[in-house]
Amino acid sequence: MPNRRTIIVIGIVFLLITLPFIAASISAGSEHVFSGFLVNPHDGNSYLAKMREGFQGAWSFTLPYSKDPGSGAFLFIFYLFLGHFARISGLTLILTFHLSRIFGFIFLFLVVYYFLRDYFRRDQEKISLTFMILMLGSGLGWLLIPFGIKTSDLWVAEAYPFLSSFQNPHFPFGLGLMLLILLLFHRENQRYVVIILFLLGLALAIILPFGAVVIGIVILGEQILAFIRKKKVYPARVISLGLSTLPLILYQYTVVNSSPELTIWNAQNLTPSPPVWDFLIAFCPALILAGLSWKQRSQTARDDLYYALFTWLVFGAVIIYLPIGIQRRFMVGYFLPVSILASTFILSFSNRKTRVLGFTALLASTAFTLLLVLLAAFSAISGKNPLIFLSLPEAEAMRWLDKNSRGGELTLADARMGMFLPAFTSSRVIYGHPFETVNAEDRKNSVDAFFTCSFTSDEAQEYLVKNQVEFIINSNLDFQACYPKIARDTNLVFRAGDDKIFTEIYQLP
Numbered sequence: 001m002p003n004r005r006t007i008i009v010i011g012i013v014f015l016l017i018t019l020p021f022i023a024a025s026i027s028a029g030s031e032h033v034f035s036g037f038l039v040n041p042h043d044g045n046s047y048l049a050k051m052r053e054g055f056q057g058a059w060s061f062t063l064p065y066s067k068d069p070g071s072g073a074f075l076f077i078f079y080l081f082l083g084h085f086a087r088i089s090g091l092t093l094i095l096t097f098h099l100s101r102i103f104g105f106i107f108l109f110l111v112v113y114y115f116l117r118d119y120f121r122r123d124q125e126k127i128s129l130t131f132m133i134l135m136l137g138s139g140l141g142w143l144l145i146p147f148g149i150k151t152s153d154l155w156v157a158e159a160y161p162f163l164s165s166f167q168n169p170h171f172p173f174g175l176g177l178m179l180l181i182l183l184l185f186h187r188e189n190q191r192y193v194v195i196i197l198f199l200l201g202l203a204l205a206i207i208l209p210f211g212a213v214v215i216g217i218v219i220l221g222e223q224i225l226a227f228i229r230k231k232k233v234y235p236a237r238v239i240s241l242g243l244s245t246l247p248l249i250l251y252q253y254t255v256v257n258s259s260p261e262l263t264i265w266n267a268q269n270l271t272p273s274p275p276v277w278d279f280l281i282a283f284c285p286a287l288i289l290a291g292l293s294w295k296q297r298s299q300t301a302r303d304d305l306y307y308a309l310f311t312w313l314v315f316g317a318v319i320i321y322l323p324i325g326i327q328r329r330f331m332v333g334y335f336l337p338v339s340i341l342a343s344t345f346i347l348s349f350s351n352r353k354t355r356v357l358g359f360t361a362l363l364a365s366t367a368f369t370l371l372l373v374l375l376a377a378f379s380a381i382s383g384k385n386p387l388i389f390l391s392l393p394e395a396e397a398m399r400w401l402d403k404n405s406r407g408g409e410l411t412l413a414d415a416r417m418g419m420f421l422p423a424f425t426s427s428r429v430i431y432g433h434p435f436e437t438v439n440a441e442d443r444k445n446s447v448d449a450f451f452t453c454s455f456t457s458d459e460a461q462e463y464l465v466k467n468q469v470e471f472i473i474n475s476n477l478d479f480q481a482c483y484p485k486i487a488r489d490t491n492l493v494f495r496a497g498d499d500k501i502f503t504e505i506y507q508l509p
Contacts, residue, residue, distance in 0.1 A: 002113055005128040010109055013135050016370075017105060017166045020377045021098065024388070027381050030395040033395035034138040034388065035420065036094040039157070039167055041387045046433055047168060048407070048423035050076045051093045054083020056407070063261055064422035065433040066443075067410055067467055070261035075252060078170050078207045093423075097169065104172035105165040109135065111176040115183045119305045119340065120347075129359050130343035135161050137339050139282040142368035152274045152282035153369050155244065158208075158332040159282075162370060173268065174208025174332045178215045182312075185219060185237055186304045192242045201244035206346060209252060210329040212245040214312075217319060222311040231304070261438050269435040271328040273320050283338050285365055289358075296348040312337040343362055385415060393497030394475055397505055398424045400434035400494045401471065409470040415444055417473055430467055453482040472506040479504065 002010070020038055028034045035145065037044030048063045058264065060072030061082055086096040108406065111132060114128065120126040137162060139153030157163035157171060164171030184193055205212040219241065223233050256262045280287065290313055319330045323337050346358035380388055388400075398421065401411070407426030418432030431443035449455055451474075455463060460483050464472075470480075472490070480487045488507070494505035 002131075003124045003128055006113065006124075009128070009132045009135055013109070013144060013165065014102075014105065016162070016348060018102065018372065020374065020381070023378070025380045027384075028389060031392055032202075032384055033390045033392060035390060035423075036097065037388055038380060039373075040155075040421055042433055045419050045423040046436055047079050047170075048093055048097060050079035051083035051086065051097065052423065053424065054080035055087045055093060056083070057087075063265060063436055063438065064428050065418070065436040066261065066265075066438040067428060067430050067432070068261050068438050069428060071257050072263065073255040073259060075255070075262075078173075082169075100169035101165065101167075101172070104169040104176070108161060108165065108172040108176040111180045111183070115179050115305075116340070118183060118187075119302050121302065123458060126343075126347055128277040129347070129355075130340060133286070133343050133359065133362060134336065135301050136367070136370060137335070138366040138369040139286075140284055140366060140369070141282055142366075144281065145372060151278045152331070153366075154373060156274075156282070156328065156331055158329075160335045162374065163399050166373070172205050174204060174211040175336065177204040178211045178333050179322075179336060179465070181241070182219070182308055183213055183305070185234065185241075186308060188232075190255035194236050197237055198240045198244040201241040202248070205245040205248040207331065209249055210326075211332050212249060213329055214316065214319070214332055216241060216245060217315055218308065221315045223310045225307065225311060226304075243449045245379070264438045265436055268440055270325040270495075272325065272389065273331065276321075279317075279320070283335065285362060286338045286342035288334075289345045289362070290338045292343045292347070296345060301344050301347075302343065306341075309337040309341055313341055316395040326404060327503070387419070390420065391475070391501055391503070393501060393503035394420075396475055396496040397475075397494055397503040401425045401427060401473065404493075405471065408466055411471040411473055412447065412450065412464070412469045413473045414447055414475070417475060418447065421473070427471065430469075451477060453477075457482075457483060457485050470508055472508070474504045474506065476501060476503075479506070 016266060021036070024034045033185065035041065035045070036048070046065065050061060053061065053064065058072070059074070059077070061075040061080065062069035062072045063125070082096050082100055083093065086093050091099070112131060116127045116130050120130070139151065141151035141153040144151055153160065157167040158174075161172070161175060164175055177200055181197060181204065184190060184196060184200070187193065190196075204215070219238065223238060226233050253353065256266045274282070284327070288351075314335050316330065320327055320334070324328070342362065345358075346355055349355055349358070355487060394417065401421075402425040405425070405427060409427055411421055411425075411427040411429055413421055413429055415431055415434075419428050419430040421427050422432060429437075430441065431437045431447045436441050436442050450460060464486070490506040490508050492504060493507045496503055
């Protein structure tokens, strides 16, 4: 069982990943509605939109943020499953999302604890100190905030356990699966391990495909090194993982590149890695200590797991800078080996005061980064950031639209409301997401032009007909003055709010 220090860390992290969301819900008051997301709201709402497809019975993903949704493919099965679960359980989508996020955190900390227990051979002090660094540690990004520079440790959530647990459910579940696979792969005399690894690999490929690629490369590299070092290798386990992950990853690659809509989506979904200086700041000082562990690694740490983590440290840094457009995705879970190896180095010193000083300095030097993430969240809450809060008329309009439309209609909304609509209604939009809207830049420019009255009356009419728009949702724009002919020829089916803050829904004939 975890000792008292570990339990305290678990409690602190749990409070930090839940209280801000509770505070946001309470602070909304009577004039606003909290959308449910504090960081990266575009992706957060897109996860909810995927869950809504599952809620409606779908097991194939289409593009709700595009007028051209595509024919559907078996992608994002995790979120489609959560949508089905929400429908069966009677829970709301947003509550299901956050409950699964909390369960993801619980799964992650249990896996981390058992990994560290094996790694440090049940030494509770070493486990608890490392657990604290792994769950609460970060980088030195806070140093550059005064210069207006935002480094990766402030926003690349999938790389860090805390940020992963703060943002969504599939990151902590994925990180936990990656570490669990690494642990079970190196356990000797484990019954049915080949079957277990197959199932875990399949789950990882579904929940976090890039995590499956990373852990596959790490294990393959470590096994090659083990063969060179004349240590024990596990070919059956490698084959089992390959059989569970490669077919699904190849399917995803094939279907994305064979569907016209998904091909465009994938071409827009570019995630280049940060500059090398950014990478170093985001993972230091732990990264430096992790590298130093090679010469002074603790003799109390398990040798096979140490080599697996060090392989991840080195190979991970290499694949993060492969010359491909999605290279940043390979940063997933990278702080796991960095933090554990940094702790291994500190624990290699025999003097207890030196060890305590090392852990204190490591945690204190990066604590401000975590603090800045939380402060940014509370700043967004206090300022009622429109990307995470809806006005009451907007929320009422979306409830009306979800209740009174048959579903699947194309609704014209500005870029901000376009982000919310597929998450909270069954409507599709012309633009709402920088990646998941086909031809996103052109579509965004067009909706911006419409809602800034940049179209002539004839151009606006042609735009509606061309895009087969069925509903227009308008917030705080004098639609009558902008497009009087359209306002006259359409039906105003809903209006909420007053003369200053209002939302209207028009239905086209």
